Amino acid sequence: MQDLAEGVAYFQQDVFPAKAELFARLATTHRPHTLFIGCSDARVVPELITQQEPGELFVIRTAGNLVPAHPLGVDGADGVAAGIEYALAVLGVRDIVVCGHSACGAMTALAAGQDLADLPAVARWLRHAAPAGAPQDEVGVLIRNNVAVQLAHLATHPAVARALAAGAVTLHGWVYDIPTGTVERIDPATGRPTARAA
Numbered sequence: 389m390q391d392l393a394e395g396v397a398y399f400q401q402d403v404f405p406a407k408a409e410l411f412a413r414l415a416t417t418h419r420p421h422t423l424f425i426g427c428s429d430a431r432v433v434p435e436l437i438t439q440q441e442p443g444e445l446f447v448i449r450t451a452g453n454l455v456p457a458h459p460l461g462v463d464g465a466d467g468v469a470a471g472i473e474y475a476l477a478v479l480g481v482r483d484i485v486v487c488g489h490s491a492c493g494a495m496t497a498l499a500a501g502q503d504l505a506d507l508p509a510v511a512r513w514l515r516h517a518a519p520a521g522a523p524q525d526e527v528g529v530l531i532r533n534n535v536a537v538q539l540a541h542l543a544t545h546p547a548v549a550r551a552l553a554a555g556a557v558t559l560h561g562w563v564y565d566i567p568t569g570t571v572e573r574i575d576p577a578t579g580r581p582t583a584r585a586a
């Protein structure tokens with residue numbers, strides 16, 4: 389916790405003053421251009437990877453960068469769906485990135501068929517990734533396939549479907565490689581890497 393307190397102090401003294409104009413504008417403006425859906429993994433930091441300033445990315449991070457498909461469960465209390473709906477219908481984001489990453493704990497657990505009896509919430513959550521592949525799949529393949537599956541889930545959300553039909557939004561699949569810092573683009577149709585530049 390001491391690290392966080394020191395970080396806040398450094399932010400206030402050195403970082404904030406250098407961007408005071410930006411933060412003054414952001415006080416009354418929230419107009420991010422992109423919805424970034426990434427993994428909760430501490431090593432995958434959306435603003436760092438993409439070098440975006442505060443205010444530019446609307447971010448949803450879940451374990452395994454999973455996006456439950458529409459319709460929602462019976463209770464309807466789905467934070468991911470709410471974030472997607474808000475980003476599209478209110479903020480009007482023009483691009484959505486679903487970003488997987490190397491060494492993903494969620495995908496590794498699935499690929500290895502790990503016993504999750506002691507992690508019932510994790511086990512339930514990972515069911516949203518189930519169509520991505522069989523447990524024996526190599527984890528790298530599973531990570532890429534999972535991005536494609538989550539893009540398909542994303543398209544089932546009514547706000548996304550409407551925006552896609554209107555040509556108002558573009559979906560992108562990425563896989564971030566932690567040791568090299570590179571980003572691989574994933575073909576949503578095949579789950580395989582594409583040579584196309586961002």
Ligand code: ZN
Pocket residue numbers: 427428429451452453489491492493494495
């Ligand atoms: Zn992960």
